[in-house]
Amino acid sequence: MLDKRSVVGFILDNLRRTGDPLAATGEELSSWAAGVPRPPSEYLIYTGHLYQLVPRMRASIGALRAIDSSPGSGLVLRLGRLAAGALSIAPDGGLSSRVSAMLRNAHDLLRASGIEASYAGPSEPYSGILLHDLGLVDPFREQARRVLDFLEASRARVVVTLDPHTTYALRELYPKYVGSPPEVRHILELVDPSAVTRRAGVGAEDLKVHDSCLLAKALGLHGRLREVLSSAGYRVHEPARSGTRTFCCGGPLSSLFPRVAAEISRRRMEQLSALPGIAVSACPVCLANLGALGEVMDWLEVVEAGRR
Amino acid sequence: MSGDPFLELKREAYRWLSDERARAGMERASASFEASRRLLEGNAYVEELAREVREVKRRALRELESLVARARESLERNGAHVVVARTRDDALRAVGDIVGSGKLVVKSKSIVTEELGLREYLRGLGNEVWETDLGEFLLQISGNRPSHFVAVSMHLPREEVLDLLREKLNYRGPGDVPSMVGAVREFLRDRIMRADVGITGANAVAAEDGAVVQVENEGNARLTGTVPPVNVVVTGIDKVVPTLVDAFRVALLESYYVGGTPPTYVNVTSGPSGTRDVEHVLVRPAQGAKEMHVVLVDNGRSAALGTPLEEVLACIRCGSCQLACPVLTTVGPAWSSGAYMGGIGVLWTAITMGAGAARPLADMCAECRVCEEYCPMGIRVGLLAGEIKRGAGQT
Ligand code: SF4
Numbered sequence: 061m062l063d064k065r066s067v068v069g070f071i072l073d074n075l076r077r078t079g080d081p082l083a084a085t086g087e088e089l090s091s092w093a094a095g096v097p098r099p100p101s102e103y104l105i106y107t108g109h110l111y112q113l114v115p116r117m118r119a120s121i122g123a124l125r126a127i128d129s130s131p132g133s134g135l136v137l138r139l140g141r142l143a144a145g146a147l148s149i150a151p152d153g154g155l156s157s158r159v160s161a162m163l164r165n166a167h168d169l170l171r172a173s174g175i176e177a178s179y180a181g182p183s184e185p186y187s188g189i190l191l192h193d194l195g196l197v198d199p200f201r202e203q204a205r206r207v208l209d210f211l212e213a214s215r216a217r218v219v220v221t222l223d224p225h226t227t228y229a230l231r232e233l234y235p236k237y238v239g240s241p242p243e244v245r246h247i248l249e250l251v252d253p254s255a256v257t258r259r260a261g262v263g264a265e266d267l268k269v270h271d272s273c274l275l276a277k278a279l280g281l282h283g284r285l286r287e288v289l290s291s292a293g294y295r296v297h298e299p300a301r302s303g304t305r306t307f308c309c310g311g312p313l314s315s316l317f318p319r320v321a322a323e324i325s326r327r328r329m330e331q332l333s334a335l336p337g338i339a340v341s342a343c344p345v346c347l348a349n350l351g352a353l354g355e356v357m358d359w360l361e362v363v364e365a366g367r368r
Numbered sequence: 369m370s371g372d373p374f375l376e377l378k379r380e381a382y383r384w385l386s387d388e389r390a391r392a393g394m395e396r397a398s399a400s401f402e403a404s405r406r407l408l409e410g411n412a413y414v415e416e417l418a419r420e421v422r423e424v425k426r427r428a429l430r431e432l433e434s435l436v437a438r439a440r441e442s443l444e445r446n447g448a449h450v451v452v453a454r455t456r457d458d459a460l461r462a463v464g465d466i467v468g469s470g471k472l473v474v475k476s477k478s479i480v481t482e483e484l485g486l487r488e489y490l491r492g493l494g495n496e497v498w499e500t501d502l503g504e505f506l507l508q509i510s511g512n513r514p515s516h517f518v519a520v521s522m523h524l525p526r527e528e529v530l531d532l533l534r535e536k537l538n539y540r541g542p543g544d545v546p547s548m549v550g551a552v553r554e555f556l557r558d559r560i561m562r563a564d565v566g567i568t569g570a571n572a573v574a575a576e577d578g579a580v581v582q583v584e585n586e587g588n589a590r591l592t593g594t595v596p597p598v599n600v601v602v603t604g605i606d607k608v609v610p611t612l613v614d615a616f617r618v619a620l621l622e623s624y625y626v627g628g629t630p631p632t633y634v635n636v637t638s639g640p641s642g643t644r645d646v647e648h649v650l651v652r653p654a655q656g657a658k659e660m661h662v663v664l665v666d667n668g669r670s671a672a673l674g675t676p677l678e679e680v681l682a683c684i685r686c687g688s689c690q691l692a693c694p695v696l697t698t699v700g701p702a703w704s705s706g707a708y709m710g711g712i713g714v715l716w717t718a719i720t721m722g723a724g725a726a727r728p729l730a731d732m733c734a735e736c737r738v739c740e741e742y743c744p745m746g747i748r749v750g751l752l753a754g755e756i757k758r759g760a761g762q763t
Pocket residue numbers: 517682683684685686687688689690712742743744745746747749
């Protein structure tokens with residue numbers, strides 16, 4: 061069984077060595093962006109690494125759960141110097157290409173909505189949100205400062221975020237800890253619902269939405285998500301717990317209490333299984349966790365630019 | 369024992385996770401909660417009640433010190449003995465002095481007595497103590513901790529209850545729920561009838577009227593408070609509100625938020641039992657308790673006033689947030705400091721035991737903040753638990 065110090069040490073060590081909490085490489089972080097312009101521009105896409113981390117999150121969730129479930133679990137294992145090699149979190153290739161397609165799609169959806177956005181590439185720093193969620197105030201502040209400097213240097217007027225965690229960090233947490241970034245807009249606030257359609261190849265017209273807690277409660281964007289999905293031509297089904305009364309995917313506990321996280325994910329998937337269609341979320345953390353147990357897609361996989 | 373509170377919490381959580389029966393019990397409890405919550409959807413009466421209670425509590429907290437003094441005066445005027453206990457030890461000593469030793473003591477459910485560890489304390493003084501609320505009784509005989517403020521034994525499914533009754537009460541009847549409840553009823557009735565002291569809790573205390581209000585469905589609290597010759601009410605100072613009408617509102621709201629229905633019983637006690645029916649001479653008792661004692665427990669509450677935790681003192685302990693919590697309904701009693709569980713438990717632990725004791729528990733909060741959507745008092749449970757995780761209140 062892993063103690064907190066080991067998990068925290070592993071993350072901080074990765075961040076120090078590679079600039080990423082799960083040691084994602086520059087190639088993994090930015091290969092999606094071939095052909096996307098570099099700054100400066102009025103609108104800057106800031107990914108905060110989160111979508112790109114889905115394959116590594118998925119792998120680390122499995123590895124951490126296995127350590128906590130191993131027969132020698134009476135033993136307190138210290139990851140400390142073992143680092144990424146021992147915690148085999150090699151990302152899975154299929155998931156990596158899915159994520160790249162989602163990010164390219166995000167860029168295309170913005171363009172179809174009249175927004176030409178740039179992306180900085182491998183020099184884009186990590187948002188630090190995981191540090192905040194683990195209670196690591198000082199490392200979070202340090203990382204936030206780095207991001208703030210980066211955003212200011214980019215000279216962008218509007219920072220476009222793609223996921224609820226990064227949006228929340230920039231919009232709600234940075235002003236409290238280090239200062240306000242330039243205007244932050246979540247992509248759902250910018251995409252024109254009339255400029256999206258069902259993505260070719262998605263074999264269903266029915267979707268069941270799993271709301272990310274942050275997207276609904278902290279950002280209030282659950283209504284907007286439905287508007288976009290319906291406008292694209294989907295029938296949207298609601299689980300009993302949805303909107304601001306959604307049910308967590310378990311993700312926030314996946315590093316410290318991986319087996320508890322897994323059980324919460326299982327319960328959520330069971331709730332969703334009562335409904336027809338494909339389960340859809342708008343959050344990389346939900347995708348990494350729920351997607352480990354069954355078919356879950358991100359909203360960026362089910363819509364594309366185009367008029368119905 | 370590793371001595372690492374994080375690992376202990378994780379071990380406990382994993383232990384409950386592997387307990388199929390407990391998980392089945394909690395799943396059933398969550399499902400039935402969802403159903404009862406649907407009864408409240410769009411209920412304008414209950415919404416208005418919640419609005420009024422938020423206002424009552426806000427006013428009460430602003431003048432808590434003077435309200436507590438007022439409650440003491442009024443209760444004493446009505447013939448009750450009142451102790452305001454600053455610390456846990458003061459409270460235990462006060463109850464210990466009243467009860468003494470060698471007594472048969474019956475108790476109704478009270479979270480504050482869990483907070484104090486009162487049952488164990490009184491047993492340590494040489495008393496026989498029985499919980500008379502069915503759920504609490506089951507926890508007592510199983511040695512388990514509560515997993516919810518109200519549905520204390522939601523992690524004990526019927527199969528487990530049957531095993532317990534067979535083992536601890538030598539029960540030989542059938543395994544259907546009504547038969548099991550009937551057997552416990554007989555067992556506890558006998559203790560209540562013979563008890564020397566009945567300890568009860570409170571949902572609210574009316575300062576102006578000097579009255580204690582308690583809601584219940586089982587009828588055990590009514591018997592516990594009236595049949596034994598001595599009644600001791602143990603409750604927190606946060607329960608004091610200006611008037612009896614306010615106290616009723618609090619009690620009703622708690623009941624609606626727990627089960628979606630009004631309470632079966634609302635008990636109001638303003639002093640010991642007495643009669644002046646013969647020549648207008650006061651004789652105590654008539655049919656109820658001869659003595660009434662009220663122990664108002666501070667134990668960190670007044671220190672929370674003026675801090676970010678002040679809003680937590682408005683909590684009416686309905687447990688609505690707990691049944692909505694994906695984590696608590698998964699790990700049950702593991703995520704608890706004893707009396708206080710879940711996200712709101714992190715906050716009450718911080719108030720009654722200090723932020724240092726609460727911080728390891730805060731690690732288990734996913735900060736999804738769905739609890740806040742279910743709280744009638746608008747308490748920012750998840751937000752504050754997150755702040756504790758990040759070191760709030762630590763010196
Ligand atoms: S925090 Fe709110 S929902 Fe939770 S027990 Fe207290 S009053 Fe009820």
